[in-house]
Amino acid sequence: xxxxxxxxxxxxxAVRLLMANQxxxxxxxxxxxxxxxxxxxxGLGLASWVVGLVLGVRNFSQQGxxxxxxxxxxxxxxxxxxxxxxxxxxxxxxxxGWVDSLPALIAASAATGFxxxxxxxxxxxxxxxxxxxxxxxxxxxxxxxxxxxxxLGPLVGLALLLADFRSVxxxxxxxxxxxxxxxxxxxxxRRGEATDSKSESVLAQWRTVVANRPxxxxxxxxxxxYVLTFQVYLALPLAAxxxxxxxxxxxxxxxxxxxxxxxxxxxxxxxxxxxxRWNPAQALVRGLAVMGLAFLPLALTPPETTSVILFAxxxxxxxxxxxGAVVYPFEMDTVVTLAGxxxxxxxxxxxxxxSGLGITLGNLLTGALWDFARRHDALWLTxxxxxxxxLACAAxxxxxxxxxxxxxxKPQLAAA
Numbered sequence: 001x002x003x004x005x006x007x008x009x010x011x012x013x014a015v016r017l018l019m020a021n022q023x024x025x026x027x028x029x030x031x032x033x034x035x036x037x038x039x040x041x042x043g044l045g046l047a048s049w050v051v052g053l054v055l056g057v058r059n060f061s062q063q064g065x066x067x068x069x070x071x072x073x074x075x076x077x078x079x080x081x082x083x084x085x086x087x088x089x090x091x092x093x094x095x096x097g098w099v100d101s102l103p104a105l106i107a108a109s110a111a112t113g114f115x116x117x118x119x120x121x122x123x124x125x126x127x128x129x130x131x132x133x134x135x136x137x138x139x140x141x142x143x144x145x146x147x148x149x150x151x152l153g154p155l156v157g158l159a160l161l162l163a164d165f166r167s168v169x170x171x172x173x174x175x176x177x178x179x180x181x182x183x184x185x186x187x188x189x190r191r192g193e194a195t196d197s198k199s200e201s202v203l204a205q206w207r208t209v210v211a212n213r214p215x216x217x218x219x220x221x222x223x224x225x226y227v228l229t230f231q232v233y234l235a236l237p238l239a240a241x242x243x244x245x246x247x248x249x250x251x252x253x254x255x256x257x258x259x260x261x262x263x264x265x266x267x268x269x270x271x272x273x274x275x276x277r278w279n280p281a282q283a284l285v286r287g288l289a290v291m292g293l294a295f296l297p298l299a300l301t302p303p304e305t306t307s308v309i310l311f312a313x314x315x316x317x318x319x320x321x322x323x324g325a326v327v328y329p330f331e332m333d334t335v336v337t338l339a340g341x342x343x344x345x346x347x348x349x350x351x352x353x354x355s356g357l358g359i360t361l362g363n364l365l366t367g368a369l370w371d372f373a374r375r376h377d378a379l380w381l382t383x384x385x386x387x388x389x390x391l392a393c394a395a396x397x398x399x400x401x402x403x404x405x406x407x408x409x410k411p412q413l414a415a416a
Contacts, residue, residue: 003268003269004141004144004268007137007141007268008141011130011134011138011141012130013186014126014130014187014188014190015127015130015138017182017183017186017187018123018126018127018130018142018187019141019142019145020145021082021123021179021182021183022123022142022145022146022149023145023146023148023149024149024175024178024179025086025089025119025149025176025179026145026146026147026148026149026150026153027149027152027153027156027175028089028093028153028171028172028173028175028176029089029149029153029172030149030150030152030153030154030157031153031154031156031157031160031168031171031172032093032096032153032157032168032169032172034153034154034157035157035158035161035165035168036054036055036096037051037055039165040054040105043165044100046102050102053106054102054105054106054109055109057106057109057110057113058109058110058112059113059356060113061109061110061111061112061113061114061117062113062114062116062117062356063113063352063353063356063357063360064117064353064356065113065114065117065118066117066120066121066348066349066352066353066356067206067346067349067350067353068117068349069081069085069114069117069118069119069120069121069122069349070121070122070125070343070345070346070347070348070349070350070352071202071205071206071345071346071349072118072122073118073121073122073125073345073346073349074125074191074192074205074343074344074345075202075205077189077190077191078122078123078125078126078129078190078191078192078345079122079126079187079188079189079190081118081119081121081122082118082119082122082123082126082183082187083183083184084115084118084119085114085115085116085117085118085119085120085122086115086119086176086177086179086180086183087115087176087177087180088111088112088114088115088118089111089112089115089116089172089176090173090174090176090177090180091108091111091173092108092109092110092111092112093108093112093169093172093173093176094169094170094173095107095108095111096108096109096112096169097165097166097167097168097169097170097173098166117349117352120352121345121346121348121349122345124139124332124344124345124348125192125344125345125348126190127139127142128332128333128336128344129190129192129344130190135329135332135333135336136271136275136280136329136333137271137329138329139328139329139332139333140267140268140271140325140328140329141267141268143263143267143325143328143329144264144267144268147260147263147264147267148260148264150256150260151256151257151260151261151264154253154256156171192341192342192343192344192345205343205346206346208342208343209339209343209346209347209350210350212338212339212340212347214338214400214405214406215335215338215339215351216354217400217405218334218335218338218397218400218405218406219350219351219354219355220354221393221396221397221400222331222355222393222397223354223355223358223359223362223393224288224358224389224390224392224393224396225288225291225324225327225331225390225393226355226358226359226362227358227359227362227363227366227386227389228291228292228294228295228320228386228389228390228393229291229320229324230359230362230363231295231320231366231386232255232256232259232317232320234363234366234367235370235382235386236252236255236313236316236317237252237255238370239298239309239313239379240252240255240310240313242374242379243303243306243309243310243313244306244310251310251313254314255313255314255317258314258317258318258321259317259318259320259321260321262317262318262321262322262325263324263325266321266322266325267325270322270325270326271325271326271329274286274287274326274330280330280333280334280337280406281397281398281400281406282401283326283327283330284327284330284331284334284394284397284401285394285397285398285401286326286394287323287324287325287326287327287330288323288327288390288391288393288394288397289323289390289394290319290322290323290326290390291319291320291323291327291390291393292386292387292388292389292390292391292392292393292394293319293387293390293391294315294316294317294318294319294320294323294387294390295316295320295383295384295386295387295390296383296384296387297312297315297316298312298313298316298380298383299380299383299384299387300312300380303377303379323390334406335347335348335351337406337407338406366382366385366386369381369382369385370382
């Protein structure tokens with residue numbers, strides 16, 4: 001904690017505010033979202049397809065609108081989208097606890113999703129602009145606050161559920177309302193350097209980003225890392241349920257705690273260790289390789305040994321979180337480098353959209369592979385495929401680095 005405190009204090013006030021802001025955002029988000037499906041199905045008695053629709057609208061409105069959010073941040077500055085996103089979350093989370101009609105629930109879900117699309121690219125671009133040459137350290141510290149919010153949010157939400165679901169929504173909405181006011185009063189206006197977005201159309205901005213071939217290659221190569229990270233929500237819980245039956249839910253909760261705790265405790269140490277030994281490309285390659293190899297213990301574990309499977313699950317989550325902690329700050333820094341410090345929020349927006357689409361496709365394939373492997377008593381096939389995905393991702397980044405595609409490029413200006 002002392003290291004985190006010293007590291008946080010070493011950054012400018014705006015960066016510190018953004019870190020505290022992200023902790024509160026994740027705290028409020030994760031105190032509500034893990035329990036929303038149960039509220040919709042059990043509390044409101046909605047059909048499963050309706051629950052899926054409501055949750056799907058939130059995901060689509062966020063992933064599909066990241067590019068819009070990033071573009072708005074580059075055109076009007078970073079502060080306005082951050083405030084607008086928090087205000088939308090205030091309204092959306094408040095509605096989720098107090099409405100029961102399908103149109104109102106869909107509107108609330110869409111508002112919470114679009115809110116994320118507004119403030120996520122803007123926060124990262126603002127952080128990169130303020131941190132300057134210390135971007136890697138800033139993103140590492142930022143991720144500690146990010147993961148801490150994820151760790152504490154479900155616990156706070158569970159405590160509030162002892163009252164009722166409306167209490168969860170009301171408190172979450174109140175947190176976002178306070179964040180909106182705090183940012184309005186304390187967050188300075190900031191626009192990225194070398195941004196001339198006012199003099200060109202939105203389509204010209206998008207053409208500039210799409211024409212950035214090294215950036216697109218990097219975003220595509222990194223899709224595998226997001227597919228692997230998401231297995232904490234998909235393949236690993238399925239494995240816990242398959243091995244432990246009714247106790248699988250408790251095991252899954254424990255896996256979430258392990259994942260967040262590794263990032264919170266180890267992020268700064270891992271980043272400092274990696275910076276001393278490797279350049280950014282090497283850190284990315286090695287971190288991605290560790291993320292892929294995290295699934296290897298499960299592939300080598302006999303399916304009938306429950307205790308060994310549980311140990312393998314914990315090892316997989318810990319290695320996955322450690323590899324992700326190594327990757328994240330260098331990944332975020334590389335996006336800024338490839339953007340040439342121009343239209344950074346728009347680049348982050350497109351990057352998030354590409355990764356979101358990759359997660360969707362990856363989940364479909366992983367789910368189908370899991371079903372096939374389980375029918376044929378060959379779960380090792382799922383874990384070996386995920387390991388191969390991580391190693392392929394690492395090899396792709398290594399190839400881009402060898403070809404000079406991960407260094408700053410001269411920005412290509414699109415014709416008006």
